[in-house]
Amino acid sequence: MNKRDGKLATSFLKIGSVAAGLSLWHMLAVYVINDTTLLVSPMVVVRTAYDMLFVTGELYPHLFASSWIFFYGFILAIVAGVPLGFVMALSPVVRDYINPWMATLYTTPRIAFAPVLLLWFGIGGGSKIAIVFLGCVFPILINSYYGMRAVNREYVELARSFRLRPWALFVKILLPASIPFILAGIRLAVGRGLTGVAIAEWFGATEGLGYLVFFAGQTLNVPILFVGVAAFALLGILGFEIVRQFENYVTPWKKQAQGG
């Protein structure tokens, strides 16, 4: 089987899998459960989504609210996480100083922080962004740290043999060598950031996808509930894809190495 046939077969499998899943869902909803307060057919979800997007337009405020919170928290996490990870990798003193805090914060469930952050930052955007930030920052920080630590020793020796100065060593060797790791961390952060959005908007929010899902669940509005969940999923896929495209752009040697 040549490469193109293989790709085609993979696409067929993917489409088939989605189609089979949706059919199963539809039959389960209509013929087995048959209770719209528990489960509705995917066709109902699609129709509801269509109405919310093109008829009433009520989905947009939620979508925008969540997107902004996600965006700010995510960018802040990159801005803070990458340099901090680098500093930790390059300075054992900083690493030992920060490590206990990082281990504690990383392993504590973020949902436990939510009420505290709400108390500190109020119910406005600040606390929500902080929750998203907390979700995103650790995978980015940890991957930046390990990326820089894992730089091939040969490259460092190469830099030494060319007598590169410390700054050139950083810019020309250490930084490019750790970029794939950093991007892997950023990809992980997309999912964790969206979880953060959902958590943040469950506490005292009046808009956002998390609020929508929470509210719909409370009022047994299953179609809207599923629209909210689907919107989260699509945001996740979109975020993932953006990072992937960015990855292909900044690490062309990786893309070609994988034949993609």
Added chain:
Amino acid sequence: MAGPVLELRSLHKEIPRKDLEPFKIFQDINISLHDGEFVSIVGPSGCGKTTMLRVINGLMTRTSGDIFIDGKAAEELDHELVMGFVFQGASLLPWRTSLKNILLGLEGRGHNPKEAGKIARKYLDLVGLSGFENHYPHELSGGMQQRVNLARALAVDPRILLMDEPFAALDAQTRNFMQLELLRIWRETKKTVIFVTHMISEAILLSDRVIVFSHRPGTIRSEYAVPLERPRRMEMRSDPRFLELENIVWKQIEEEVNASGGFNQM
């Protein structure tokens, strides 16, 4: 005749160990190379020949002894690129194309970018890779990668080229080609070369002199001028003088291996 380009005087390297005698890597190394000379170092595995090369290049510190380059202490010249190191693995940066890899040593050395690009291209041509300037390392074969590696070391126009088993990872055929290519490039650039290898025939084919190291701690056991004219050709490997020298050197390495506890100790 002018003084030696590279001179090693009583070079000694040991690694301190806790609660134990220091671990001696090599000791009492005296070598001098004159301008344009090609010298190979052979010896049993673990005899310290690679470590010596790294010490000469300043990748590792030495315990005692002196290194002089054109009569000046190596420390005084540390910030200048008097030596080019050709690594055993090509160690090309995967995010740089072959041309950009060659540029690495030229950047930040006072060339304007255009000039540096021109120099890099010249060395790319020299190693026979014209047309591959925009290829990433993974798109090149092992032999081509080593060509880039060589071009990168040469591009900074070093006084001395230090080569650490650069062809060890290549298949036999590519290796033969690369040996001839190296000889051609050496003729054209007239560099002074120290070439570390474990392959005796390679050492003889390439070199003016072959230095045999003892087992660890490495010392110079013997030294031979290669009695073959230049330019060298592959056929010379069946020349009686070649075979005789190969036998002599092989016997010595065999003795060294046995003296260090035999082959199974390696």
